[in-house]
Amino acid sequence: MRGQLLFCVIVLLFCVSTLPVYSEEQVQQHAPVVSEKRVIFTTNYGDLVFAFYPEVAPGHMAQITNLVTLGLYNSVQAFRIIPGFVLQFEEIHERSVPFSREQSAALVPIKAEFSAEIKHSKGLLSMARWENNPDSAVSSFSILLGNAPHLDGQYTVFGFLESGGSVVNKILSIPLRRGLPSKKIYIKNAYVVNHKEEYYSTNALDAEEITEVISPVDSTDTTGLHRNNGLQNVMSILVGVIVVISLLGFVLQNRINKNHVVSLLLVNVLIGVFVLMIVLLPRSSSVPWLSVLLFAGMFALFRIMSNFERKS
Amino acid sequence: MAQTSPNRSLYFVNAPVDYFFVGGSTFLLFFSLLFFYTEIRTPEIVAAGVFLSWIINWPHFSMSTYRLYQSKSNIQQYPVTAYVIPFVVIGGVFLSFSYPLLVAPVFVKLFILWSPYHFSGQTIGITFIYAMRSGIKLSVVERKVFIAFIYFTFLVSTIRAEVSRDGYEYYGITYDSFGVPQWLATTAEYCMWAALLLFSVTVIYWCIRHRKIMPVIVILPAITQYLWFVQSVYMPSFQEFVPLLHSLQYMLIAWGIQLKEKMDAKNIPPSKPYVLLETSRWFAINFVGGAILFYYLPQVGVSLGYSSLFSIGVIFAAIQIHHFFVDGVIWKLKNNSVSHPLMMNITDLTGSRTRKRVPAEPS
Numbered sequence: 291m292r293g294q295l296l297f298c299v300i301v302l303l304f305c306v307s308t309l310p311v312y313s314e315e316q317v318q319q320h321a322p323v324v325s326e327k328r329v330i331f332t333t334n335y336g337d338l339v340f341a342f343y344p345e346v347a348p349g350h351m352a353q354i355t356n357l358v359t360l361g362l363y364n365s366v367q368a369f370r371i372i373p374g375f376v377l378q379f380e381e382i383h384e385r386s387v388p389f390s391r392e393q394s395a396a397l398v399p400i401k402a403e404f405s406a407e408i409k410h411s412k413g414l415l416s417m418a419r420w421e422n423n424p425d426s427a428v429s430s431f432s433i434l435l436g437n438a439p440h441l442d443g444q445y446t447v448f449g450f451l452e453s454g455g456s457v458v459n460k461i462l463s464i465p466l467r468r469g470l471p472s473k474k475i476y477i478k479n480a481y482v483v484n485h486k487e488e489y490y491s492t493n494a495l496d497a498e499e500i501t502e503v504i505s506p507v508d509s510t511d512t513t514g515l516h517r518n519n520g521l522q523n524v525m526s527i528l529v530g531v532i533v534v535i536s537l538l539g540f541v542l543q544n545r546i547n548k549n550h551v552v553s554l555l556l557v558n559v560l561i562g563v564f565v566l567m568i569v570l571l572p573r574s575s576s577v578p579w580l581s582v583l584l585f586a587g588m589f590a591l592f593r594i595m596s597n598f599e600r601k602s
Numbered sequence: 603m604a605q606t607s608p609n610r611s612l613y614f615v616n617a618p619v620d621y622f623f624v625g626g627s628t629f630l631l632f633f634s635l636l637f638f639y640t641e642i643r644t645p646e647i648v649a650a651g652v653f654l655s656w657i658i659n660w661p662h663f664s665m666s667t668y669r670l671y672q673s674k675s676n677i678q679q680y681p682v683t684a685y686v687i688p689f690v691v692i693g694g695v696f697l698s699f700s701y702p703l704l705v706a707p708v709f710v711k712l713f714i715l716w717s718p719y720h721f722s723g724q725t726i727g728i729t730f731i732y733a734m735r736s737g738i739k740l741s742v743v744e745r746k747v748f749i750a751f752i753y754f755t756f757l758v759s760t761i762r763a764e765v766s767r768d769g770y771e772y773y774g775i776t777y778d779s780f781g782v783p784q785w786l787a788t789t790a791e792y793c794m795w796a797a798l799l800l801f802s803v804t805v806i807y808w809c810i811r812h813r814k815i816m817p818v819i820v821i822l823p824a825i826t827q828y829l830w831f832v833q834s835v836y837m838p839s840f841q842e843f844v845p846l847l848h849s850l851q852y853m854l855i856a857w858g859i860q861l862k863e864k865m866d867a868k869n870i871p872p873s874k875p876y877v878l879l880e881t882s883r884w885f886a887i888n889f890v891g892g893a894i895l896f897y898y899l900p901q902v903g904v905s906l907g908y909s910s911l912f913s914i915g916v917i918f919a920a921i922q923i924h925h926f927f928v929d930g931v932i933w934k935l936k937n938n939s940v941s942h943p944l945m946m947n948i949t950d951l952t953g954s955r956t957r958k959r960v961p962a963e964p965s
Contacts, residue, residue: 553682
């Protein structure tokens with residue numbers, strides 16, 4: 291009992307220790323210089339026009355325009371929608387269309403260009419990167435759907451959504467199914483214009499305000515972890531029933547011997563490790579010894595599983 | 603390392619065919635892509651990979667399921683695998699669909715980690731099969747050296763991937779990495795080189811002791827795995843085909859055992875028509891089985907309203923986890939029912955008298 295309590299306390303401590311600290315500080319923003327260049331993403335929901343801050347994030351502007359020119363954003367999907375926070379496009383290397391040699395060579399990480407002046411606020415573009423490496427941004431970025439002061443000084447803001455507010459709102463109206471967009475949102479074509487007039491001479495400016503909250507589903511469900519709908523309950527019960535029936539059928543059909551018991555115990559060990567991984571895996575990358583322990587545990591598990599079901 | 607005088611052929615079919623299936627195809631493809639085509643994943647490479655999946659990779663998963671469930675005696679030998687595991691895996695699928703951001707990533711992660719380990723198991727198995735066939739009895743130390751080298755190739759590639767502190771994606775399902783420290787990858791790499799050195803010394807020592815070259819096919823599976831997991835990791839065009847090459851190895855062994863077992867069980871006289879007809883029947887069943895598992899089964903998830911990508915990701919992971927379980931038990935070389943048919947040669951099946959034998963070692 292004491293051991294179990296200690297384990298729970300340790301797990302709890304991990305969870306608490308890795309919670310982010312939010313800054314409440316608000317700093318006055320100054321209007322930065324905006325480039326004449328525009329990048330247009332023609333998505334299956336309409337056009338998104340992006341403008342850049344060449345003095346704030348020249349490297350990011352060069353990276354995005356270069357990748358667009360090489361046709362690398364074509365077919366990339368918007369995979370992450372968190373109401374009031376971000377609409378994020380996936381990394382280019384995750385797209386289903388393969389690359390040419392030239393395209394592949396262009397996918398290199400760039401240095402961070404954090405700004406003390408520009409704060410993460412609605413409509414701005416924020417570059418994604420690996421959590422523990424500021425200089426690891428390659429191609430994935432987000433349109434901010436609300437203010438996100440906790441990202442200030444941590445992620446590079448390099449531009450803003452100039453036109454396409456109604457398109458974003460259309461995308462936000464897509465129902466989320468367990469935290470994921472239920473319909474595919476992808477870039478049909480991405481291109482660069484050197485002067486904004488080249489685009490606006492034939493297209494109207496769409497300056498519609500991005501809505502704060504999406505309505506079709508529970509807006510608090512941003513992770514899918516807290517949903518508790520009827521289907522989920524039915525499925526969970528079904529899983530339990532199936533396992534019980536299968537075990538009963540097994541017991542009735544076979545005389546259980548020692549090898550069977552060992553195998554069944556191993557199945558339980560596997561399920562136990564599976565549950566443990568659900569709890570610990572998201573935390574492991576920030577705790578080196580835990581990551582090594584988990585990895586070694588998995589390898590040991592596979593070794594043990596190789597003794598599964600000796601000939602009866 | 604001792605050598606007995608085997609009274610059997612070294613090969614399942616013959617040298618060209620066995621070498622091709624066990625590792626020759628890997629080397630041919632690797633060097634062809636490297637010198638004559640490209641290292642990157644072009645649309646043609648992807649198309650070729652998909653096409654070959656239909657006829658090699660997907661049927662190979664069906665083959666293990668078919669082998670387990672094709673006879674009552676097989677099911678009775680492995681009742682937990684036959685009766686319980688499918689429901690455990692189906693449980694994982696249900697939970698993944700119910701909790702796509704909580705359970706599905708870990709379900710996929712389990713498959714991603716288990717897969718190269720499973721490859722290693724097969725490599726070790728094939729190494730020992732050919733050692734048995736060539737009459738080589740490996741000592742405990744020699745076995746451990748072989749196994750260590752094979753496992754370290756798996757560990758190096760897996761740990762390298764797990765150093766990243768961010769996740770990866772499998773058919774739209776993003777899963778976490780362990781984020782292990784870099785020193786672990788470096789250590790694993792040094793250990794692998796040390797194991798390779800020991801492996802080489804062991805082989806060379808055997809050759810000196812027996813005054814002849816060890817049959818290359820005995821060491822070919824280990825070298826092939828090294829190419830899959832270590833040498834070609836930065837060659838996406840080749841990586842596209844690694845699961846296919848693993849499946850190709852599997853098909854040769856599964857084919858041999860299937861035909862031999864059936865012939866023995868039903869007292870079928872050896873003949874060429876038997877080989878042709880049974881091969882065709884067996885392949886056709888598994889081709890359909892593979893298509894059902896990998897093409898039609900994901901449609902069930904789609905019909906329930908999940909995205910096709912997510913559904914494919916979960917179902918593919920489930921089929922492969924089930925395959926790892928089944929394969930882990932049905933190929934135990936310690937079982938006579940497994941090891942005996944594994945000594946077959948095509949001449950046993952066709953009845954041909956021109957059987958080649960490995961010459962006995964002079965005493």
